[in-house]
Amino acid sequence: GNSVTQMEGPVTLSEEAFLTINCTYTATGYPSLFWYVQYPGEGLQLLLKATKADDKGSNKGFEATYRKETTSFHLEKGSVQVSDSAVYFCALLTGNQFYFGTGTSLTVIP
Amino acid sequence: NAGVTQTPKFRVLKTGQSMTLLCAQDMNHEYMYWYRQDPGMGLRLIHYSVGEGTTAKGEVPDGYNVSRLKKQNFLLGLESAAPSQTSVYFCASSTLTDTQYFGPGTRLTVL
Numbered sequence: 317g318n319s320v321t322q323m324e325g326p327v328t329l330s331e332e333a334f335l336t337i338n339c340t341y342t343a344t345g346y347p348s349l350f351w352y353v354q355y356p357g358e359g360l361q362l363l364l365k366a367t368k369a370d371d372k373g374s375n376k377g378f379e380a381t382y383r384k385e386t387t388s389f390h391l392e393k394g395s396v397q398v399s400d401s402a403v404y405f406c407a408l409l410t411g412n413q414f415y416f417g418t419g420t421s422l423t424v425i426p
Numbered sequence: 427n428a429g430v431t432q433t434p435k436f437r438v439l440k441t442g443q444s445m446t447l448l449c450a451q452d453m454n455h456e457y458m459y460w461y462r463q464d465p466g467m468g469l470r471l472i473h474y475s476v477g478e479g480t481t482a483k484g485e486v487p488d489g490y491n492v493s494r495l496k497k498q499n500f501l502l503g504l505e506s507a508a509p510s511q512t513s514v515y516f517c518a519s520s521t522l523t524d525t526q527y528f529g530p531g532t533r534l535t536v537l
Contacts, residue, residue, distance in 0.1 A: 350525070359430075359516055359528035360469075405468065412457060412476055413484070414518075414526055418468035 318343045322406045322417035329396055329424050337391040337420045339380075339406035347410040349373075349382050349389040354403045354419070363391075363404070396424045428452055432517050432529035439507045439536045447502040447532050449517030455527075457520045458500035459484075460492060462513040463531075469516065475500055507536045 323338040341349065348367045352360040364373030369384035378393045389406060401424050406417040430451045439445055449458065456477050461469040471484030475494040489511060491503045500519075504511060512535050518526040 352528075359530045360518075360526075361528070362525045365525065413471065413474070414459070414520075416461075416469040418466060 318347070318408065318410055318413075318415045320406050320408055320415050320417040322404075322420055324418070324420065326421040326423060329422070331398055331424055331426050332395045333424075335391070335393040335396045335400075335422070337404055337406075337422070339389045339391065339417060341387050341389065341406075341408050341415075343387075343408050343410050343415075345410050347408040349380070350407040350409065350414075351378070351380055351389070351391050352405040352407060352416075354405065356402075360405060396422070398424045398426055400424050430517055430519055430527050430529040432515075432532050434532060435530065436533050437535070439504075439534065441508060441536060443507050444503070444505050445507065445534075446504075447515055447517075447534075449500045449502070449519075449529060450498055451500075451517075451519040451527070452498060453519060453527065454497070455519035455521055456497075458494065459518045459520075459526065460490070460500065460502045461516045461518065462486065462511075463516060464513050472502065472515075507534075509536045512536045 350365045351363040353363045354360045364375040366373040366382035372381045380391045403419045433448045459474040460472040473492040478497040515532045517529040520526040
């Protein structure tokens with residue numbers, strides 16, 4: 317079946333630290349991959365996406381590369397800020413359904 | 427352009443009561459979804475719709491019903507609420523091969 321596995325949190329980092337949140341997937345066919353972010357009390361917002369193998373999605377300093385050979389879509393940011401504190405969800409789209417990971421909570425401390 | 431809106435934002439029910447959650451989108455999207463979000467479990471798909479007049483079951487459909495009478499609206503009903511349905515409910519809409527856009531959520535407590 318289709319599923320997404322992402323690293324469990326919570327993750328706590330100091331400001332300007334390097335961030336990696338791991339995401340791997342299982343899917344039939346050729347899914348599109350997404351990272352969503354959820355700030356406290358809000359709905360999910362698209363952070364970035366990639367629609368085919370080797371594509372790199374990027375936004376607001378975050379990046380993720382669609383790796384078909386390792387079925388991964390790890391999220392990275394070189395220097396996190398306090399304002400990046402949120403919950404991050406990895407997701408895949410195949411057919412007409414999205415599948416979400418369980419979310420990784422990130423807290424950035426000054 | 428309001429995007430995806432949900433009403434109500436908060437609701438408290440007693441066990442056995444019924445209610446309807448309304449989702450509306452103004453982006454002319456064909457696809458609409460209802461999810462529930464519970465701690466440690468991420469988002470789980472309840473029901474979805476691929477167009478006006480169509481609905482389909484997701485991962486956790488039991489205890490819920492939906493209707494899509496108009497393209498822009500997707501209603502989620504609880505006929506007899508149970509404490510296990512205490513959750514945050516999110517609606518989303520999309521085109522087939524593109525991003526899902528989420529509403530702000532409805533926080534439901536069933537006592």
